Amino acid sequence: MKALAASLLVVSVISMTSHAAEYRPITGGTLRTALPLDGDTVEVAAYQLRALPVSQQEFKRFVLAHPQWRRDHVTPLFAGQGYLSSWKTPQDFAPNLAAAPVTQVSWYAAAAFCESEGAALPTWVQWEFAAAADETRQDARKDPLWRAKILGWYETLSLDVLPAMALHPANVFGVYDLHQSIWEWVDDFNGLFVNVDSRAQGEQKVLETCGAAALSLGDKENYAVLMRIALLTALKGQDTVNTLGFRCAKPASKK
Amino acid sequence: MSIACCTWVVKKVALPILALAVCAAFAPSVFANEAADALPVETAVLLAPPNVPAPITRKTPAKVIVNLTTEEMVREITPGTKYTFWTFGGTVPGQLIRVRQGDTVELNLKNLPSSKLPHNIDLHAVSGPGGGAPQTLIAPGNQAKFTFKALNPGLYVYHCATAPVAMHIANGMYGMILVEPEEGMSPVDKEYYVMQGDFYTPGAFGAGGLQPFDMKRSIDENPSYVLFNGASNSLTGKNALTANVGDKVRMYFGSGGPNLMSSFHIIGAVFDRVYFEGGMKFQEQVQTTVVPPGGSAVVEFVPKVPGNLTLVDHALSRAFHKGAIGIMSVSGEEHPEIYSKNANTKSSE
Numbered sequence: 001m002k003a004l005a006a007s008l009l010v011v012s013v014i015s016m017t018s019h020a021a022e023y024r025p026i027t028g029g030t031l032r033t034a035l036p037l038d039g040d041t042v043e044v045a046a047y048q049l050r051a052l053p054v055s056q057q058e059f060k061r062f063v064l065a066h067p068q069w070r071r072d073h074v075t076p077l078f079a080g081q082g083y084l085s086s087w088k089t090p091q092d093f094a095p096n097l098a099a100a101p102v103t104q105v106s107w108y109a110a111a112a113f114c115e116s117e118g119a120a121l122p123t124w125v126q127w128e129f130a131a132a133a134d135e136t137r138q139d140a141r142k143d144p145l146w147r148a149k150i151l152g153w154y155e156t157l158s159l160d161v162l163p164a165m166a167l168h169p170a171n172v173f174g175v176y177d178l179h180q181s182i183w184e185w186v187d188d189f190n191g192l193f194v195n196v197d198s199r200a201q202g203e204q205k206v207l208e209t210c211g212a213a214a215l216s217l218g219d220k221e222n223y224a225v226l227m228r229i230a231l232l233t234a235l236k237g238q239d240t241v242n243t244l245g246f247r248c249a250k251p252a253s254k255k
Numbered sequence: 256m257s258i259a260c261c262t263w264v265v266k267k268v269a270l271p272i273l274a275l276a277v278c279a280a281f282a283p284s285v286f287a288n289e290a291a292d293a294l295p296v297e298t299a300v301l302l303a304p305p306n307v308p309a310p311i312t313r314k315t316p317a318k319v320i321v322n323l324t325t326e327e328m329v330r331e332i333t334p335g336t337k338y339t340f341w342t343f344g345g346t347v348p349g350q351l352i353r354v355r356q357g358d359t360v361e362l363n364l365k366n367l368p369s370s371k372l373p374h375n376i377d378l379h380a381v382s383g384p385g386g387g388a389p390q391t392l393i394a395p396g397n398q399a400k401f402t403f404k405a406l407n408p409g410l411y412v413y414h415c416a417t418a419p420v421a422m423h424i425a426n427g428m429y430g431m432i433l434v435e436p437e438e439g440m441s442p443v444d445k446e447y448y449v450m451q452g453d454f455y456t457p458g459a460f461g462a463g464g465l466q467p468f469d470m471k472r473s474i475d476e477n478p479s480y481v482l483f484n485g486a487s488n489s490l491t492g493k494n495a496l497t498a499n500v501g502d503k504v505r506m507y508f509g510s511g512g513p514n515l516m517s518s519f520h521i522i523g524a525v526f527d528r529v530y531f532e533g534g535m536k537f538q539e540q541v542q543t544t545v546v547p548p549g550g551s552a553v554v555e556f557v558p559k560v561p562g563n564l565t566l567v568d569h570a571l572s573r574a575f576h577k578g579a580i581g582i583m584s585v586s587g588e589e590h591p592e593i594y595s596k597n598a599n600t601k602s603s604e
Contacts, residue, residue: 080397082368082396144471147470148470151467151468151470152467154371154372155339155467155468156339156371157327157328157329157339157369157371158327158369158370158371158395160369223418223419223422223470226418226419227372227418227419229418230372230373230392230417230418231372231373231394233373233392234373234375234392234393234394234397234417235394235397239394239396239397240396241368241394241395241396241397242368242369242395242396243371243395244394
């Protein structure tokens with residue numbers, strides 16, 4: 001299905017807009033990932049990440065330029081029934097705020113958007129690398145207060161209308177809202193995740209097919225990351241969630 | 256004579272078993288679906304605790320459709336203090352599912368669009384890896400269907416099994432499924448559904464305001480609340496359970512945990528029977544029964560005189576300091592020959 005989406009994207013017209021999104025350079029480096037595929041750490045190459053998730057306003061512009069992604073035109077293969085269902089009309093995001101993150105978007109629509117600005121969805125480890133940071137540290141994950149703040153967001157009920165973005169300070173990379181705002185799609189969401197029964201351990205991970213490796217639980221304390229992974233594991237590409245949006249990533253700019 | 260009889264039976268039975276094995280080997284899923292499709296279909300009536308769906312009168316298996324939702328909500332954990340509960344069907348515990356041994360259960364789980372978290376369900380009544388959890392992991396706004404055969408009679412816990420599992424359970428995501436034996440259950444006058452659970456907040460019991468979940472306290476197994484049916488007052492005052500003198504009362508009692516074992520006791524009653532560990536065997540004349548997290552017991556007793564019977568976890572600090580108290584208000588005629596209410600034995604010389 002991903003191949004099908006990709007071929008569709010190739011033929012879609014890539015429009016250059018005057019509203020260039022801000023991308024921040026991320027240094028990359030060694031990441032102690034929650035998903036050790038080959039050992040406990042992975043090397044993450046330098047890349048650029050959108051400072052903010054894609055907004056309602058930005059997604060509306062995309063939908064106007066690419067009408068095949070309007071909710072009344074999109075093929076059900078690429079977007080389920082909830083796709084942009086909070087929008088007043090297929091072209092009007094009210095009652096959502098223009099500056100709020102767009103949500104209720106499928107993986108396919110998110111990927112198409114990123115493609116339209118010459119980018120792609122970040123991979124899980126790219127997202128995880130940037131999301132490990134707080135305002136002053138590249139890796140704040142061992143800090144119980146940092147974890148408690150993130151868990152606090154999970155504990156609150158979801159809102160009907162999301163607030164505008166960047167309510168919290170940017171992290172050390174200048175990236176906003178990786179936590180305490182929305183869930184975010186990643187490019188490889190269905191390729192690398194935990195066994196859907198999170199309690200499975202040992203043998204089961206090698207028995208799973210399609211790279212659905214069980215979480216090592218090497219980082220059992222990091223519930224914040226565990227819950228991200230559980231949500232992404234629950235999804236199919238056409239699914240949408242009221243609090244699931246996305247941002248895009250690009251290769252590091254050449255000097 | 257008896258040998259000849261048994262040999263005949265074995266021969267008679269062996270052939271169909273062989274045929275079944277061959278059939279199953281070629282098309283197992285088709286075979287299973289055809290069998291289930293031939294069953295009468297009914298939708299399970301689910302009631303909020305402490306109520307219990309009516310006993311099953313059917314004498315043959317059915318396909319039972321169970322529609323459950325997962326819902327996240329804020330409500331009082333004790334008067335003046337609120338908590339964000341995650342629930343099956345909007346109640347703690349989730350609604351009691353009642354089926355018959357041999358039934359095929361189609362469980363439809365819907366995660367409300369207003370939810371923030373993914374959820375799923377693991378039913379201990381299921382024979383198979385994960386108990387349905389892998390098939391039912393769903394993001395907010397999505398739904399899943401899972402079918403299983405209720406092979407074993409008994410009273411079983413179900414719960415959410417999404418990471419971190421203990422947190423989902425500590426927030427209230429548990430309930431029970433009663434699988435009645437094929438021969439049915441003996442009739443009683445009153446049936447009730449009560450589950451104990453432990454809750455973890457940074458503030459002590461009754462600290463006030465909206466209290467968040469405290470992961471550290473959960474890992475340390477140090478709850479600030481130990482409750483029956485998800486609130487300190489769920490079985491007291493106007494919510495007290497009721498019965499009449501002489502009623503045969505059956506209580507489906509479970510422990511959601513996530514961590515604590517319950518020493519379940521009713522002050523002023525002796526359990527005539529305890530179907531311990533939710534199974535088919537019973538012990539008689541029991542004062543306090545132990546119920547592990549993720550376990551259950553069916554208790555039966557007859558209130559003999561009017562007044563209030565008090566449900567407690569007999570690890571009594573939980574009862575008197577953390578909320579594990581409930582009341583059964585019993586009406587009816589006094590029986591002084593059994594219990595004299597006047598303090599006539601006290602005297603001062």
